[in-house]
Amino acid sequence: MSAHVTHSTQAPALLIIAHGSRDPRHAATVHALTRRVRALRPGLRVETAFLDFDTPTVDQAVASLYLSGVRDVVALPLLLTRAFHAKSDIPAVLAGATSHLPDLSVRIADVLGPSPLLLATLERRLWEAGLTPADRATTGVVLASAGSSDPEAIAVIAEIAREWRHTGWCAVRPAFASAVLPRTEDAVRALRAEGVRRIAVAPYVIAPGRLPDRITAGAEAAGADVIAAVLGPSPELARLLLRRYDAAAPTQARIPALAA
Incomplete structure (x- = not known):
């Protein structure tokens, strides 16, 4: 001491x-x-x-x-x-x-995670990308993380998606840019197949780079309606x-x- x-x-x-x-x-x-x-x-x-x-x-x-x-x-x-x-x-x-x-x-x-402050940043980026709180009930969100080979980390992302879903979004699905599936484009297409009309991709990454670019490319390829920016210096x-x-x-x- x-x-x-x-x-x-x-x-x-x-x-x-x-x-x-x-x-x-x-x-x-x-x-x-x-x-x-x-x-x-x-x-x-x-x-x-x-x-x-x-x-x-x-x-x-x-x-x-x-x-x-x-x-x-x-x-x-x-x-x-x-x-x-x-x-x-x-x-x-x-x-x-x-x-x-x-x-x-x-x-x-x-x-840093999990934290309500991270969810607040995710939503800040979605509002900046054009959504409003009124869109929650009709919008499915793909929570797109970098991915990890660590099962504990993957479980945490899945749990964050479950908890975020309870705040009123039509659906929230986890996706990963590496290591494990599904990929961002797979999650977007799965939501579309279930009849979700508006789909937003929310990158759960702090800074731009190769994996965040992969998230964006997958979201664009699958026709996501809204693609938010990374968490950044919020x-x-x-x-x-x-x-x-x-x-x-x-x-x-x-x-x-x-x-x-």
Whole structure:
């Protein structure tokens, strides 16, 4: 506990860890979201890092924070589900980045989903794409996620679709851009075959990239009536990041690899 007491007068820095992508729109979206988080919480040190493709890497970001005097960090995975990256990649990368910094405390916040704030962002994007709340009862929605080989992550997406359906939509079906079926176009065609007249596709992804483009292409190929934008740097998403930060900041212990 003594390590936390020493720095209790200063809020832990927030390190947002994104996946990274060869698509420059990905990093641009992450940085826009980071700026929004900073604007919501003036005075909080907020930095970004990427697992792959983009810089700074987690190693670079942690070293930079440490050299500037930071000794308490909340690492927040910019992920919607607890799949492989959240369970394995990020803890391992953080353990490596901090192994030679014994007086640095790092807590890992929960992933972003599921959350009502994510559903609020999904609906914000649908309204921006032309729907209105009055359209719920006559519109079927395809909740299109990137996909995962992790059964837990897939189950979470299916559960979100079930819960969202209870808010008044005609139907809500999950779809996946990779790893598992159905694909976006399959889900759109299935809804059409069931007689749903208006079909909207809502990408459950944070930033543009290869898989979100695949979602859009599938939606267009199957004749979806409305295709929403990705979640992006929405105000609700920025608030959600701070909610996850606040939940992690006061209570969670150091990551196990550091204790070991």
